[in-house]
Amino acid sequence: MPQLGLLPRRACAALLSQLLRPPCAYSPGVVHCHSQGTRDLSPQQMVVREKVLDLVVSCFKRHGAKGLDTPAFELKELLTEKYGEDSGLIYDLKDQGGELLSLRYDLTVPFARYLAMNKVKKMKRYHVGKVWRRESPTMVQGRYREFCQCDFDIAGQFDSMIPDAECLKIMCEILSGLQLGDFLIKVNDRRIVDGMFAVCGVPESKFRAIGSSIDKLDKMSWKDVRHEMVAKKGLAPEVADQIGDYVQCHGGVTLVEQMFQDPRLSQNKRALEGLEDLKLLFEYLTLFGISEKISFDLSLVRGLDYYTGVIYEAILLQTPAQAGEEPLSVGSVAAGGRYDGLVGMFDPKGHNVPCVGLSIGVERIFSIVEQRMKTSGEKVRTTETQVFVATPQNNFLQERLKLIAELWDAGIKAEMLYKNNPKLLTQLHYCENMGIPLVVIIGEQELKEGVIKLRSVASREEVAIKHENLVAEIRKRLSES
Amino acid sequence: MPQLGLLPRRACAALLSQLLRPPCAYSPGVVHCHSQGTRDLSPQQMVVREKVLDLVVSCFKRHGAKGLDTPAFELKELLTEKYGEDSGLIYDLKDQGGELLSLRYDLTVPFARYLAMNKVKKMKRYHVGKVWRRESPTMVQGRYREFCQCDFDIAGQFDSMIPDAECLKIMCEILSGLQLGDFLIKVNDRRIVDGMFAVCGVPESKFRAIGSSIDKLDKMSWKDVRHEMVAKKGLAPEVADQIGDYVQCHGGVTLVEQMFQDPRLSQNKRALEGLEDLKLLFEYLTLFGISEKISFDLSLVRGLDYYTGVIYEAILLQTPAQAGEEPLSVGSVAAGGRYDGLVGMFDPKGHNVPCVGLSIGVERIFSIVEQRMKTSGEKVRTTETQVFVATPQNNFLQERLKLIAELWDAGIKAEMLYKNNPKLLTQLHYCENMGIPLVVIIGEQELKEGVIKLRSVASREEVAIKHENLVAEIRKRLSES
Numbered sequence: 012m013p014q015l016g017l018l019p020r021r022a023c024a025a026l027l028s029q030l031l032r033p034p035c036a037y038s039p040g041v042v043h044c045h046s047q048g049t050r051d052l053s054p055q056q057m058v059v060r061e062k063v064l065d066l067v068v069s070c071f072k073r074h075g076a077k078g079l080d081t082p083a084f085e086l087k088e089l090l091t092e093k094y095g096e097d098s099g100l101i102y103d104l105k106d107q108g109g110e111l112l113s114l115r116y117d118l119t120v121p122f123a124r125y126l127a128m129n130k131v132k133k134m135k136r137y138h139v140g141k142v143w144r145r146e147s148p149t150m151v152q153g154r155y156r157e158f159c160q161c162d163f164d165i166a167g168q169f170d171s172m173i174p175d176a177e178c179l180k181i182m183c184e185i186l187s188g189l190q191l192g193d194f195l196i197k198v199n200d201r202r203i204v205d206g207m208f209a210v211c212g213v214p215e216s217k218f219r220a221i222g223s224s225i226d227k228l229d230k231m232s233w234k235d236v237r238h239e240m241v242a243k244k245g246l247a248p249e250v251a252d253q254i255g256d257y258v259q260c261h262g263g264v265t266l267v268e269q270m271f272q273d274p275r276l277s278q279n280k281r282a283l284e285g286l287e288d289l290k291l292l293f294e295y296l297t298l299f300g301i302s303e304k305i306s307f308d309l310s311l312v313r314g315l316d317y318y319t320g321v322i323y324e325a326i327l328l329q330t331p332a333q334a335g336e337e338p339l340s341v342g343s344v345a346a347g348g349r350y351d352g353l354v355g356m357f358d359p360k361g362h363n364v365p366c367v368g369l370s371i372g373v374e375r376i377f378s379i380v381e382q383r384m385k386t387s388g389e390k391v392r393t394t395e396t397q398v399f400v401a402t403p404q405n406n407f408l409q410e411r412l413k414l415i416a417e418l419w420d421a422g423i424k425a426e427m428l429y430k431n432n433p434k435l436l437t438q439l440h441y442c443e444n445m446g447i448p449l450v451v452i453i454g455e456q457e458l459k460e461g462v463i464k465l466r467s468v469a470s471r472e473e474v475a476i477k478h479e480n481l482v483a484e485i486r487k488r489l490s491e492s
Numbered sequence: 493m494p495q496l497g498l499l500p501r502r503a504c505a506a507l508l509s510q511l512l513r514p515p516c517a518y519s520p521g522v523v524h525c526h527s528q529g530t531r532d533l534s535p536q537q538m539v540v541r542e543k544v545l546d547l548v549v550s551c552f553k554r555h556g557a558k559g560l561d562t563p564a565f566e567l568k569e570l571l572t573e574k575y576g577e578d579s580g581l582i583y584d585l586k587d588q589g590g591e592l593l594s595l596r597y598d599l600t601v602p603f604a605r606y607l608a609m610n611k612v613k614k615m616k617r618y619h620v621g622k623v624w625r626r627e628s629p630t631m632v633q634g635r636y637r638e639f640c641q642c643d644f645d646i647a648g649q650f651d652s653m654i655p656d657a658e659c660l661k662i663m664c665e666i667l668s669g670l671q672l673g674d675f676l677i678k679v680n681d682r683r684i685v686d687g688m689f690a691v692c693g694v695p696e697s698k699f700r701a702i703g704s705s706i707d708k709l710d711k712m713s714w715k716d717v718r719h720e721m722v723a724k725k726g727l728a729p730e731v732a733d734q735i736g737d738y739v740q741c742h743g744g745v746t747l748v749e750q751m752f753q754d755p756r757l758s759q760n761k762r763a764l765e766g767l768e769d770l771k772l773l774f775e776y777l778t779l780f781g782i783s784e785k786i787s788f789d790l791s792l793v794r795g796l797d798y799y800t801g802v803i804y805e806a807i808l809l810q811t812p813a814q815a816g817e818e819p820l821s822v823g824s825v826a827a828g829g830r831y832d833g834l835v836g837m838f839d840p841k842g843h844n845v846p847c848v849g850l851s852i853g854v855e856r857i858f859s860i861v862e863q864r865m866k867t868s869g870e871k872v873r874t875t876e877t878q879v880f881v882a883t884p885q886n887n888f889l890q891e892r893l894k895l896i897a898e899l900w901d902a903g904i905k906a907e908m909l910y911k912n913n914p915k916l917l918t919q920l921h922y923c924e925n926m927g928i929p930l931v932v933i934i935g936e937q938e939l940k941e942g943v944i945k946l947r948s949v950a951s952r953e954e955v956a957i958k959h960e961n962l963v964a965e966i967r968k969r970l971s972e973s
Contacts, residue, residue: 075875105585165910419661
């Protein structure tokens, strides 16, 4: 198994430095970011989304997941103390009588609430939906306050690391399938993180605070992170330096072996449990043929409070940049981990259901695909219209309406101009502009002879077809193209 | 064109009386309605939704619509004074600093805002998304506070009634396509409503209030509506009685002709404009072959403030009830109309873009389809898994993992149990329960011979296939079934 050296990290850092641009730099085309930090999605963007989401959802279904949907808002109390330092980003609804409500912050907490509420002990589900976070509008990452998440989770008591490995396999399938260029999935375990903090001498009360500093290492230098830990969070400098030694480590299964030998970490029971699991995980990842995509990385912490075991985060190693293309911010494009204690927080008797899952960062992926399309100059069709109904003559509205209804009723995607007497040239231009491949033309001559003219927009070739054979001929043409 | 007599209305009234049951009576299966008036959607429900929405969206695309998405919340001020008496149902977000925000109440106002903001003068778009309304939880219609809407709208200055007729055609295509049984689309025009009020002597300041009473005629008797207008809204009894004469009228294009001759209504300029448009509309609907589905109905008012011209509402005339099936509430399953003044309300210079559109009441449709499936006892698969990977022996996890990865990489939907050593019977039972059609079995014997056993779950027939031919054989079997 190849050692993952310095190159990916360096390449990654260079790309991450792109993050320091204002949000609008990453959004192709004209995007009107509203003053409330949200935006409309144009038809062009919707085409990209549909394509990406189709691929993501079909992967989730390939792995046997069921669909599930939960409401946009939950009881406010349900969301508190689940998101660590980010809890302040939760949108609350106004108290208009009744329960206090908040917009969901992710899809994981509602899923855990669903499992507990319905006493579901086992479930593999996916959920595509929007979540809302009150990120500061000056945030550097081009984030909007409303964004889409695509989650896949496996709940249930199973043999160790088998579902966890499948989650990583899914991330690989999706990132490969989307052809976003080379990627790397960093893996760690919360128990190793905690063990590392313990053996370095971090007081337990500071675990989450220090973890959240370490988590910034992909955006900040070690020097700045160290400063934050020491000056702001009151960590002893020598403790910070010891952590500094660990968080530089990243590599494959060999690093796992190495850490088993680490004189300090190997003294910590929870860290050892985490290492055992990672060893098994790497074994399964090798069987899945994806171990070279995975890097055990001791700097990976993940900010959310609810993780209890293995954690992971996928980053793109290079943009699919071509000459002249603007480099794109990358950062995390998928992430997740194990959360064995979350369901119990919603169960009246505290019964737990172990869970592991992942979330695809589709918003970043949308931006990358949009940018790539923009650069390639590829014209995106925003409609799927197959046939246009035209006439060269005045007073043919009635005939056009009858004809288009015939096409619609045959399941053919058809349009016409909403004008009583449009000019033929206007009608043909519309087809060219919209990328409609076929035109059917009806005029006096055709009506008299019982035929319809069928025109190919690309070749401008026209043939007269008997009216009764028109639908069959159109279907034939469409199936050939 | 056939006259629509009393039968549909009577049938409809009988069915509408079903509305007076508590909400839970209409929701098949176990539905946990949360205290906040929302609910989770189970995998079974998600399957129904996916099916219905696929049909709806493919119809919208067949008519050349582009996709568009707007945020869940809008500026609060933007939503006020658009929804008449229902404005109190808008959810506000808590003031956490920044603009005052509200959850969207429908998809129409955000669409109009989008057109104005981007100075779009022409657009045919569809939008599937959730909207939120603070309906009282004791509402009799089984409504939830979060629900899905599917909208199709045509914006732009076009020749009269052509896009309007297309909207009605779309409603017919969708309702026929979903096979929900016979339906009827009531049509009226806001100018005819206003004209009727004017000639009956309703003061203009009371138009909207009286309109909203009339709108309840599908849920309340004329006697009760009359009482509300006279006792609560201060209408003179003789005026109420004159309105009563009009709102009984419904029929086809002949009724339009008849109203042209009405001595009072024909004196009103706006009513005449509405009648002219309806006459043209019926002409186009006849060309589309759907005029027998449409009823000009003077009792149709539609509560929303923004309508300016033609309005329509589709109702089911019968549930697809079979022997022993519980009757379902029906009511409106699609509605819409023309709103030529809404975009101008968002444009700084008041520039208008005429619009006409429709909304499919998919939530009611979901309930009907769910109920129908429940009654038929049809087992709904909630996953799409095609192949299960099993073993009859212990210590075959590694082989199963390698094999399942091979299937996933070939695009085959595959599952296995997350156990090191599952029993063969457990594995085969899982397939039967989940409706998985094929099982691949690997054991010592197969491994030695380089084959995999392929088993049909239905026939229990097993054949040994060379490992290298497995994927091809699976694909062949799946394409045949």
